[in-house]
Amino acid sequence: MSVRRLASNQPSSFAFSADMLEKARWWMAKYPETRLQSAVIPLLWLAQEQEGWVSEPAIRAIAEMLGMPVIRALEVATFYTMFRLHPVGKHHLQICGTTPCMLRGAEELKALCKGRIGPAFQVTQDGLFSWEEVECLGACVNAPVAAIHDYYHEDLTAQDLEGLMDRLAAGETVQPGSARGRQRSAPEGGTAVLTDKSLYDGSLAVPVALPNRPASGS
Amino acid sequence: MITLTIDGRRVDVVEGATLLEALRSAGASVPTLCDHPGLPSRAVCRLCLVEVQGEPKPQPACCTRARAGDRVQTRTPALQAFRQANMDWLLADHPNDCQRCEVNGDCRLQRLVSENHWGDRWQARPEPSPTLPLPIAPDHSSPSIWRDLSKCVECGLCADACGEAGQQQFVIGFAQRGSDRLPVTVFDQSLSETGCISCGQCVLVCPVGALVEAPHWHTVLAALDARDRVSVVQVAPATRVAISEEFGLEPGTVSTGRLINALRQLGFDYVFDTNFAADLTIMEEGAELLARLKAQKHLPLFTSCCPGWVNWVEIHRPDLMEHLSTAKSPQQMHGVLAKRGRFARSLGAEIAAGRSEPYVVSIMPCTAKKDETLRPGMSGDVDHALTTRELAKMIRARNIAFATLPDDGRFDSPLGESTGAAQIFGASGGVMEAIARTAAHLVDGESAIAGNTVLVEWRELRGVCDGVKTADIPGIGPVAVCNGIAAAQLMLKTEAWRSAFVAIEVMACVGGCLGGGGEPKSLDPRVLHKRSRAMYALDESAPRRRSYENEGVRRLYAMDFMEPNSAAAREALHTSYAARGSKRAFLMRLLECVDRRDGAGAASMFHADGVWATASVFGELRGAAAIEAFVHEALPPRRYGPGFERHRMASAADPDDLAVILPNGEVCTFAMDLGRREGSGAPTMAIRSLRRLVI
Numbered sequence A: 001m002s003v004r005r006l007a008s009n010q011p012s013s014f015a016f017s018a019d020m021l022e023k024a025r026w027w028m029a030k031y032p033e034t035r036l037q038s039a040v041i042p043l044l045w046l047a048q049e050q051e052g053w054v055s056e057p058a059i060r061a062i063a064e065m066l067g068m069p070v071i072r073a074l075e076v077a078t079f080y081t082m083f084r085l086h087p088v089g090k091h092h093l094q095i096c097g098t099t100p101c102m103l104r105g106a107e108e109l110k111a112l113c114k115g116r117i118g119p120a121f122q123v124t125q126d127g128l129f130s131w132e133e134v135e136c137l138g139a140c141v142n143a144p145v146a147a148i149h150d151y152y153h154e155d156l157t158a159q160d161l162e163g164l165m166d167r168l169a170a171g172e173t174v175q176p177g178s179a180r181g182r183q184r185s186a187p188e189g190g191t192a193v194l195t196d197k198s199l200y201d202g203s204l205a206v207p208v209a210l211p212n213r214p215a216s217g218s
Numbered sequence B: 001m002i003t004l005t006i007d008g009r010r011v012d013v014v015e016g017a018t019l020l021e022a023l024r025s026a027g028a029s030v031p032t033l034c035d036h037p038g039l040p041s042r043a044v045c046r047l048c049l050v051e052v053q054g055e056p057k058p059q060p061a062c063c064t065r066a067r068a069g070d071r072v073q074t075r076t077p078a079l080q081a082f083r084q085a086n087m088d089w090l091l092a093d094h095p096n097d098c099q100r101c102e103v104n105g106d107c108r109l110q111r112l113v114s115e116n117h118w119g120d121r122w123q124a125r126p127e128p129s130p131t132l133p134l135p136i137a138p139d140h141s142s143p144s145i146w147r148d149l150s151k152c153v154e155c156g157l158c159a160d161a162c163g164e165a166g167q168q169q170f171v172i173g174f175a176q177r178g179s180d181r182l183p184v185t186v187f188d189q190s191l192s193e194t195g196c197i198s199c200g201q202c203v204l205v206c207p208v209g210a211l212v213e214a215p216h217w218h219t220v221l222a223a224l225d226a227r228d229r230v231s232v233v234q235v236a237p238a239t240r241v242a243i244s245e246e247f248g249l250e251p252g253t254v255s256t257g258r259l260i261n262a263l264r265q266l267g268f269d270y271v272f273d274t275n276f277a278a279d280l281t282i283m284e285e286g287a288e289l290l291a292r293l294k295a296q297k298h299l300p301l302f303t304s305c306c307p308g309w310v311n312w313v314e315i316h317r318p319d320l321m322e323h324l325s326t327a328k329s330p331q332q333m334h335g336v337l338a339k340r341g342r343f344a345r346s347l348g349a350e351i352a353a354g355r356s357e358p359y360v361v362s363i364m365p366c367t368a369k370k371d372e373t374l375r376p377g378m379s380g381d382v383d384h385a386l387t388t389r390e391l392a393k394m395i396r397a398r399n400i401a402f403a404t405l406p407d408d409g410r411f412d413s414p415l416g417e418s419t420g421a422a423q424i425f426g427a428s429g430g431v432m433e434a435i436a437r438t439a440a441h442l443v444d445g446e447s448a449i450a451g452n453t454v455l456v457e458w459r460e461l462r463g464v465c466d467g468v469k470t471a472d473i474p475g476i477g478p479v480a481v482c483n484g485i486a487a488a489q490l491m492l493k494t495e496a497w498r499s500a501f502v503a504i505e506v507m508a509c510v511g512g513c514l515g516g517g518g519e520p521k522s523l524d525p526r527v528l529h530k531r532s533r534a535m536y537a538l539d540e541s542a543p544r545r546r547s548y549e550n551e552g553v554r555r556l557y558a559m560d561f562m563e564p565n566s567a568a569a570r571e572a573l574h575t576s577y578a579a580r581g582s583k584r585a586f587l588m589r590l591l592e593c594v595d596r597r598d599g600a601g602a603a604s605m606f607h608a609d610g611v612w613a614t615a616s617v618f619g620e621l622r623g624a625a626a627i628e629a630f631v632h633e634a635l636p637p638r639r640y641g642p643g644f645e646r647h648r649m650a651s652a653a654d655p656d657d658l659a660v661i662l663p664n665g666e667v668c669t670f671a672m673d674l675g676r677r678e679g680s681g682a683p684t685m686a687i688r689s690l691r692r693l694v695i
């Protein structure tokens, strides 16, 4: 695993934007006045959403908001690898390198990143890209997987990833999901098992309303 | 009580005891590295694993509850093999460098390795480990505490001692995870840049040499061997009740006489008692309290003899500075008397004329006393403060058989006499109790002595457990004692203290100095009680138990100071405070450099192109080089000992006041601009311009 040190170049200050601040308050409201530090992980996450990474002033500001010692907030930020302690590119690529993805071609994706972007965590000159290797993203069925921003790009070949990067570089939006166009994790080329309806009652899945389903999104 | 079996022996323990406690009371032992009484057990070293019948896996004894009927094995071959393997891992990252390590001979890791014969695979020179996250440069930035994380075994005790379970300063915490885990400061600042108060509690619990007091004993031994100056040593009250532990004597053994004999053998010409100055502190602080009560100003008064607490106020709550007693601590009062007072003048013409000075050393239970010796306004009065542990090293280094020394040594006169009130300074509540004993005298003068009716013992102020202790003292009013900096922080969170008390004692370490960061490292959970019992026994058997009964102190007032808080006493025995990083703090440090004619030191406080308008014949000094030359060459050469002259701040604690009393008595003030200085490390502040304004 990468060695996680704090960036040597730190901004001089940090402040939540109005809308991030509102989200932060929402998290803080979940906890009693004396236990506000329970919100440290969501708040660090919001800071990262806003800035792309978690800076020293951000850690200080969040500790102060939550009335907790700075060293405790620092401990949390350095413990979880999801918090990035260095600035990243505008598009930060998280390439899954765990076994299933590795077996399905993650090595090529990493090689592409190394070639086109540079060593992990290094930001390209134009500030557009950076990448890192991460542990299993939990979507092994669609291996190999890369997470860009909050979305998964699946079934990738090096060419697919290259194409994604070209479009991102050109300022276009990219469509998450399988690069081969399969639906979610459904078997490619149609169902191959349980084709014999006599083996089960044959009814199709009944759609149910998921209470926590986002209003839109893929 | 529950009964269990350990290595075949039956043992009864109280319910709730850990297996470690149980096996210790059964006379068994397992190696431990990461446990410490009073701190939570994290079970990270895994050396204390034991087999409990019925459990599928070995259990860490330090944090497993003993259950009735447990059958426990502590030394099976499997456990031994596991421990050996575990130690191999630890040593793979650890410098094999004991002979150059400050804690050589006082190190839990080293002891385990040698006792268990675990060193065979310890490489002579471990490869720089690929798992270590950074080249870990030792941090010697603090004048009190050195950190060298290459020796860290990641037990976590320092983070706990500085965190919730201890001092609550949160200077040290655990960053990263897995093999990268390390105790770090906030954003890897050097210790001196953090809010560290130098209390040394982290040092006290560190099982290895990763945290040590800044070592000065080598320098002191060398100076003693050179024998080219009269040498003077003072010993703090908490040292004499604890040094015995370093030599295998029962905790709580009083070793005053042995200690004095050992110091003489080490080569000190005069062995004095810090307690003398503690009595003096009481006279000054008591008189100050009465004056404040009369004027109803700056109440409650906070005691100022704990430098950890003074550091805390200056760093975190400078708004409280005006409440601090301006009396110097006993160490510094003693230092100024020994180096610059009548005693020093009696040491010969050279010293009396200010051409030389005695070498003054103090033996303290405390690491913060080291940075106190460097405080502006008093630096140099004590040349070196050594901890109790460092003294033990010196004694061992000179092969002095401490435990068998006769306990008959006596302190020298004139700075060696003391009362029981001074002795209890070393315990939490002691300063306040000493004030209580003397208060009535200060209120009514001699009449109180004749009647002798005033209470001597204030039991409600004693004890090493309670956070805050209170009492109501006739003639003075309600007082409080904060036992440890965490208790003080808690009290200061609300504003109730402002009206509830007239005087508040704060000691940064729990138990007071007897629990200080410079005391012997101990794993005895009752050690504070034992030391405290010894402390109060010394007081009980003292022929005099009130500070004003100290004949030496009375003579000192008769000959030099007239009365407590006189102008002369204020000049020698009182001090000033400044918020850390404030202009006032810069000015005080700068004047200190000027007084010592430390041109480089003075120049280093300025920007490279800083300006100093001296409002004198020297005109305007431009640039660091000019400033350095000015201090070195233009000023008259400095004098030593009794001849040393200082600038002093005109006000004791006014945070923005830059008025200064010159050595010749004139008063002037300064205007100062500070600015950021970017360098190789983190940016620091420096003086851009300094203008002297003659009033």
Ligand code: SF4
Residues within 6 Å of the ligand: B094, B095, B096, B097, B098, B099, B101, B102, B103, B104, B105, B107, B108, B109, B110, B151, B208, B209, B210
């Ligand atoms: S910390 Fe202990 S084991 Fe390590 S070098 Fe120092 S004495 Fe030796």
Ligand code: SF4
Residues within 6 Å of the ligand: B145, B161, B162, B167, B169, B170, B171, B172, B195, B196, B197, B198, B199, B200, B201, B202, B203
């Ligand atoms: S000396 Fe005291 S305040 Fe400083 S790091 Fe150690 S425990 Fe914390």
Ligand code: SF4
Residues within 6 Å of the ligand: B151, B152, B153, B154, B155, B156, B157, B158, B159, B183, B202, B205, B206, B207, B208, B210, B211
């Ligand atoms: S510095 Fe000492 S006390 Fe702190 S974790 Fe390392 S070994 Fe333990």
Ligand code: FES
Residues within 6 Å of the ligand: A096, A097, A098, A099, A100, A101, A102, A135, A136, A137, A138, A139, A140, A143, A144, A145
């Ligand atoms: S291994 Fe890549 S998503 Fe699980």
Ligand code: FES
Residues within 6 Å of the ligand: B031, B032, B033, B034, B035, B042, B043, B044, B045, B046, B047, B048, B049, B060, B061, B062, B063
């Ligand atoms: S002493 Fe029990 S795990 Fe370290």
